[in-house]
Amino acid sequence: MASEKRPASRRRPWYEARGLVAIPLALIVVITSVNLATPGHPYAGPLLIVAPVLAAVTLGPWLTTLTGVLASADQMIFAALLGDLHSAQRMTEIFAVVAASAFAALLSGMRERKARELTRVRQVSEIAQNLVLRPLPPRMGPLRVAAVYLAAEREMKIGGDLYAAARTAHGTRLLIGDVRGKGLTAVSDAALLLSAFRGAAHRQTSLAEFTAYLDASVCWNLAEPGEKDLAQECFVTAMLIDIPDHSPTVQIVHCGHPPPLRLRPGQATALCAHQAGPPLGLQLDIPGHCVDTFDFGHGDLLLLYTDGVTEARDPRGDFYPLTERAATWSGERPEELLEHLRTDLLAHAGGRLDDDAAMIAIERPAGRIRHNTTALPHKHRSESASRPKRLDVLRGSRPFAAPIFGP
Structure with a gap:
């Protein structure tokens, strides 16, 4: 530690x-x-x-x-x-x-x-909390990464919000999510999903396949004895992200989670899904998960967050304007952005949040990537992957905890 x-x-x-x-x-x-x-x-x-x-x-x-x-x-x-x-x-x-x-x-x-x-x-x-929600390393391949977590419970450092990151053979894979509820029950559900992520994030599967595996992992837990009655009450909003090392793009699967913000000087753009999927654990028989691809070039910064940030209210009842506040930030490093937003968020909410809040900032520094010769169009493109055959290989073993692979 x-x-x-x-x-x-x-x-x-x-x-x-x-x-x-x-x-x-x-x-x-x-x-x-x-x-x-x-x-x-x-x-x-x-x-x-x-x-x-x-x-x-x-x-x-x-x-x-x-x-x-x-x-x-x-x-x-x-x-x-x-x-x-x-x-x-x-x-x-x-x-x-x-x-x-x-x-x-x-x-x-x-x-x-x-x-x-x-x-x-x-x-x-x-x-125990640090074992569940491990700190993210400041560098993952060519990326700079920073994270901050604000728990609603005073004596707890984690709650229902979660995040994790792992290195793959071709880039960096990230997860951010929000378990329904808060407290110890939410921590237990978050630990299950994080264990499944760490156990399979390094495997060479597509993002759609990996999302289907995590969805199945949450459903496995709800199928355990004593959990079936909670099957329709327990779910996880999540977002899965793949960032290739040598391509100025980012691939995202939205599972009922707020869209990330791509920050450029004086500009904050919400990367909304072409077809957002349902939260994990609802046991819905969907044909596949939609993978959206966006530009993420040198100098860009990606801000991931949970709804505890945007739903924080001031004494007048107004929500925290994350997009506007992030657009006015003129710094350079991810940790400086998160510290700025953390201070501003707590000041907006009067020093205490009613819900857990988590934020991750990822920067692709200038001069560290090789751009593709063909640029993406202005609007994002998406691909819908059907439920893969290789998912059966992942289903052969229950989720297990594994260390995060560094760069």
Whole structure:
């Protein structure tokens, strides 16, 4: 993993602990100063009980105990100076501070133990999530690639949106999709589709054949015991993309997913399907998947996204205008585009999204491809591939997880 994982039981840095311990200690100093400045009346000693309680919220058990000892000692010293240490009132006040200190130390220990357990659970969850939704490499063959994921659930880094990429013998193959629903159920369905993609993306099949295989994989899962009742409720909108290394084109299969945007200076064009197919997993007997081919030359940038981006609303209820915002971007690198859109999207939605959102930016840098002698017409061309015979070869084995092939 790119970032270093720190152990769950790591203690606070010394400078952080020092800053936190200063808060209850400052309270003790203030109360002591008041008692010294006004001996006898007013007597602020009973307020010392607040110091160990405050320490329990921010400090560990040892520092909380130390705070309680200081507060109790302060109480007894002033009671002795006033000459009524053995009075019933002073003894009650001292006992209250001691009892509160012991209780605060116990609570602090329980809080620290729960915090360590939560940290370990989060680390395990993060590892599992990274295994499901693997980071995309910044370079895949001649392409520059960047991705960003914004989960609707605060404690989760992934949800129902998914993406993956793999290298083939002639180019790069990508998947982006959105599972119906969100939460753990959506993560499970996303993991199944990603496993099927990684297990077969490198095989030399056409994009139409590969899409049919993924559709069959999702249907296999719905045919499992206990899943048949959800067959009509579970589906995945997806888009499959093939980008050849040595051809200024991109091939796309739309399965009920929003069309990608092709970005050129001052221009954002939606690459809409000639004949969009249904989402994966609906178990529809369709003759084949339509493959659309578009221009994707040097300097072009392709932006893939899920509906969580375009359906994000501002406080007035207006949708996020992705096409307009992307068209005004004047940067160069894919990661800079995604960072710009991420910041702008969160600002539009008030800092939090109601649905998962994912974006992928792919750039074909200038001077890295050999153009075909015959250019594509202005409008895209499409081909409809029938359900292939080679699909039976893929059906011979269930989907399995395989590493993403690098360039």
